[in-house]
Amino acid sequence: MARVSVEYENHVAHVTLTRSDKMNALDDAMVKAIIAAGQEVAASDARAVVLSGEGPSFCAGLDVASFAAAAGRDNEAWLNARDYHDANEMQEVALVWRRVPVPVIAALKGAVYGGGLQLALGADIRIAASDTKLAIMEMKWGLIPDMGGMVLLPHLMRSDVLRQMVYTARPVSAERGADWGLVTEIHDDPLSAARALAEEIAGKSPSAIRAAKRLIDLAEHAGRQDVLLAETAEQLSLIGKADQMEVITSNMQGRKPDFK
Incomplete structure (x- = not known):
């Protein structure tokens, strides 16, 4: 069974x-x-x-x-x-x-x-x-x-x-x-x-959601310097990428994001 x-x-x-x-x-x-x-x-x-x-x-x-x-x-x-x-x-x-x-x-x-x-x-x-x-x-x-x-x-x-x-x-x-x-x-x-x-x-940026979970998990056990560096690295992986641009476009057009 x-x-x-x-x-x-x-x-x-x-x-x-x-x-x-x-x-x-x-x-x-x-x-x-x-x-x-x-x-x-x-x-x-x-x-x-x-x-x-x-x-x-x-x-x-x-x-x-x-x-x-x-x-x-x-x-x-x-x-x-x-x-x-x-x-x-x-x-x-x-x-x-x-x-x-x-x-x-x-x-x-x-x-x-x-x-x-x-x-x-x-x-x-x-x-x-x-x-x-x-x-x-x-x-x-x-x-x-x-x-x-x-x-x-x-x-x-x-x-x-x-x-x-x-x-x-x-x-x-x-x-x-x-x-x-x-x-x-x-x-x-x-x-x-x-x-x-x-x-x-599930309707949010999938790449940002995954980055947020990684960052929260790290912040629960890592030191201040490592967390600050990870914040920067995760943000740089998101800025200007397809998922973020879809969020910006959908917000400006008042529609639901359509992530690929």
Whole structure:
């Protein structure tokens, strides 16, 4: 059974987790399917991505029974392997979406727990239903968040609330998640809102959008001098080029841009 579907419409990639009978929990097949979907979208001409889950929940985290069944696996070799740039397979579930060169918008609902939350953190923007529950759940199983969460979470949350969520594994509401930096926006219909936002972004200059994502990603970890130099380099790659000229022309003529 397929774990993830990928469909394209109007330059937007719609990536959907399709294991709703298990609350889209992450088994080995789901992990591989999510990474493959991210790689496919990264190589496509999509200008924005909507990431969502079928059924009542976005993703309830690891399918613990499934991974427990893999008792013969050499965990040290598996987790130490850097098969995806600087990441192992489990970390790439989230980080592949940061490697996608265009904005990724996650539509959240129901349970967004553990690995499911870390998957959502890989998105640029998270829109959640009011009944969404978010948890850094790993401590419940005697583990720590290790799917890229510790790369992503400190950029979003204050240290004290991050520590509280990690130490307790208690779920928090969408409202509290928004207060703490995990949720961008709360919406009655997060999937419709995510699609509308993706379509809006897809209508912008594709080269400028990609440059902006590269620059923001760099600014989150690089020093001042490197960021300033990158600003200049990215801007020079845009000024006077076809996409920018199309924006200028369309704005002057009051029409929608037509990017090639």
